[in-house]
Amino acid sequence: MSRAIRGRIFSPDITDKVAILLLWASAAITVFILVSIIGMIVYRGIGVIDISFLLDSPRMSGAEGGIFPAIVGTLCLVAVAILTAGPIGVGAAVYLTEYAPDNVVTRIITFGVECLAGIPSIVIGLFGYAFLVVYLGFGFSILSGGLALMFMILPWTVRASEEAIKTVPGGLKDGSLALGATKWQTIRQVVLPSALPGITTGFILGIGKAIGETAVIMYTAGSSLLLPESIFEPVRALPYHLYILASEGISDEMAYGSAAVLLGMVLLINFIAVAIQRYYQTRSGLRH
Amino acid sequence: MGTEDIEIESRNLNLWYGDTQALKDISIPIQKNMVTALIGPSGCGKSTFIRCINRMNDLIKGCRITGKVLFEGSDVYENDVDVVVLRKKIGMVFQKPNPFPMSIYDNIAYGPRIHGTQTKRELDKVVEDSLKAAALWDEVGDLLDKPALDLSGGQQQRLCIARTLAVKPDVILFDEPCSALDPISTARIEDLIAELKHDYTIIIVTHNMQQAARVSDRTAFFLLGEMIEFGDTKQIFERPVEKSTENYITGRFG
Ligand SMILES: Nc1ncnc2c1ncn2[C@@H]1O[C@H](COP(=O)(O)OP(=O)(O)OP(=O)(O)O)[C@@H](O)[C@H]1O
Ligand SMILES: [Mg+2]
Numbered sequence: 001m002s003r004a005i006r007g008r009i010f011s012p013d014i015t016d017k018v019a020i021l022l023l024w025a026s027a028a029i030t031v032f033i034l035v036s037i038i039g040m041i042v043y044r045g046i047g048v049i050d051i052s053f054l055l056d057s058p059r060m061s062g063a064e065g066g067i068f069p070a071i072v073g074t075l076c077l078v079a080v081a082i083l084t085a086g087p088i089g090v091g092a093a094v095y096l097t098e099y100a101p102d103n104v105v106t107r108i109i110t111f112g113v114e115c116l117a118g119i120p121s122i123v124i125g126l127f128g129y130a131f132l133v134v135y136l137g138f139g140f141s142i143l144s145g146g147l148a149l150m151f152m153i154l155p156w157t158v159r160a161s162e163e164a165i166k167t168v169p170g171g172l173k174d175g176s177l178a179l180g181a182t183k184w185q186t187i188r189q190v191v192l193p194s195a196l197p198g199i200t201t202g203f204i205l206g207i208g209k210a211i212g213e214t215a216v217i218m219y220t221a222g223s224s225l226l227l228p229e230s231i232f233e234p235v236r237a238l239p240y241h242l243y244i245l246a247s248e249g250i251s252d253e254m255a256y257g258s259a260a261v262l263l264g265m266v267l268l269i270n271f272i273a274v275a276i277q278r279y280y281q282t283r284s285g286l287r288h
Numbered sequence: 289m290g291t292e293d294i295e296i297e298s299r300n301l302n303l304w305y306g307d308t309q310a311l312k313d314i315s316i317p318i319q320k321n322m323v324t325a326l327i328g329p330s331g332c333g334k335s336t337f338i339r340c341i342n343r344m345n346d347l348i349k350g351c352r353i354t355g356k357v358l359f360e361g362s363d364v365y366e367n368d369v370d371v372v373v374l375r376k377k378i379g380m381v382f383q384k385p386n387p388f389p390m391s392i393y394d395n396i397a398y399g400p401r402i403h404g405t406q407t408k409r410e411l412d413k414v415v416e417d418s419l420k421a422a423a424l425w426d427e428v429g430d431l432l433d434k435p436a437l438d439l440s441g442g443q444q445q446r447l448c449i450a451r452t453l454a455v456k457p458d459v460i461l462f463d464e465p466c467s468a469l470d471p472i473s474t475a476r477i478e479d480l481i482a483e484l485k486h487d488y489t490i491i492i493v494t495h496n497m498q499q500a501a502r503v504s505d506r507t508a509f510f511l512l513g514e515m516i517e518f519g520d521t522k523q524i525f526e527r528p529v530e531k532s533t534e535n536y537i538t539g540r541f542g
Contacts, residue, residue, distance in 0.1 A: 172389075179376070180376035181372075
């Protein structure tokens with residue numbers, strides 16, 4: 001007995017410490033990468049950022065002036081994407097979790113959602129060009145770009161909504177049905193409100209993906225640097241603007257400035273997401 | 289036992305979950321304005337039985353039923369029965385308190401709203417009456433806008449009772465309503481049930497023998513999907529006819 005205890009080359013104590021060290025290092029590397037990216041972008045981009053950079057139109061292809069139209073363009077594209085992906089995503093999730101019979105067709109649909117999530121964005125961009133821009137005749141426009149982005153984020157909103165709906169305790173549904181509520185009343189008034197924080201989180205992740213997406217909108221939204229007046233007009237989204245600034249050697253400084261603004265927008269969105277989630281949880285009493 | 293004033297009656301009720309039979313030929317008359325307790329070891333089909341009465345088993349896939357459950361003289365499994373109306377008349381309180389993640393007020397108003405009560409004045413009154421009937425008004429009357437999940441477990445369960453009362457049922461089914469509660473909360477619910485039986489017909493599933501003896505007028509003993517014995521609570525506890533009933537009550541198994 002005592003030989004077994006003492007005969008080990010590495011005492012459990014040491015193995016433990018090594019494990020903790022490795023785990024700690026993994027966490028540290030993750031944080032380091034994040035901080036480096038943010039630090040580098042902010043360091044190199046902060047110089048050009050001021051109010052006029054944010055609120056002016058670009059001059060000389062973006063070498064001078066600001067990025068206001070690209071910010072507006074990005075916001076419009078994301079708005080179209082999320083306003084369409086939201087209802088469709090929740091609708092599909094409710095159908096799949098609550099109504100769909102457990103059969104082959106349902107499994108094919110679920111598998112299809114997975115597959116859609118795996119399609120490379122450049123392919124979605126190409127399809128968006130052929131289908132939205134050319135076939136449906138939407139042209140290079142906010143509408144085309146927004147819908148193409150919707151194709152891309154839809155699987156995420158469906159899946160996030162499904163997960164959120166599935167985590168609603170069955171007891172809540174029973175409670176509602178036992179009061180004489182119909183299935184739809186139960187879903188609308190009890191299940192969806194309870195799932196809302198989870199659904200919101202899914203949407204925010206969708207927005208986060210959409211906001212930085214370049215390949216999808218390159219072929220669909222156009223590259224106009226003018227302020228759009230309707231959703232049928234083309235825009236240039238911020239990541240695409242940044243890509244053009246850098247790849248065509250127009251201005252590295254302006255590219256980093258744009259990157260910093262893009263980063264800021266993403267962080268802001270995440271912050272809002274968390275705030276919304278907390279608000280709902282506090283209001284419903286799920287959290288104090 | 290007289291046959292007068294029978295509110296609910298199951299006749300030769302059989303139920304299968306897929307291939308396994310969970311209820312075997314159950315026939316019980318449930319008397320109006322009385323408390324009927326269902327006792328028996330875990331898995332013997334008590335919950336399954338009461339969920340037949342308000343057709344909550346409809347939601348379970350692969351669940352099949354034969355026999356009848358008569359309520360107000362007609363079979364609740366007839367094709368033309370409106371489940372919404374049935375569940376409005378036969379309320380249910382669950383083992384785990386399950387208030388909705390909304391305010392206390394909205395929890396109580398949920399049922400009445402669904403059934404068409406809209407005006408603020410009517411809803412206010414239903415909320416107040418229901419909370420008073422569930423002995424909760426004194427504690428939460430000033431906190432109606434607070435989230436229901438902020439309440440203690442015992443308060444939540446009384447809220448669920450109030451929520452059930454708000455749709456004005458004739459019958460209330462309790463499925464182990466106190467099993468998640470402390471003794472003081474349990475005592476309050478038991479008092480409440482004694483109070484409620486003047487106006488409602490009550491069926492309560494419980495694992496607590498003393499509770500069954502304290503609150504019920506009639507008791508049914510279930511074992512492995514069969515109803516072994518049914519009678520006046522006093523008789524069941526003092527002079528059980530069946531050996532297995534006696535064994536269970538005296539704690540020799542289950
Ligand atoms: N949804 C279901 N699908 C399949 N079998 C089920 C289902 N619900 C219950 N059963 C089975 O039916 C039998 C009776 O279950 P039931 O829940 O009615 O027992 P119970 O008497 O309420 O037990 P407990 O005291 O533990 O609550 C058990 O064998 C259980 O495994
Ligand atoms: Mg049970």
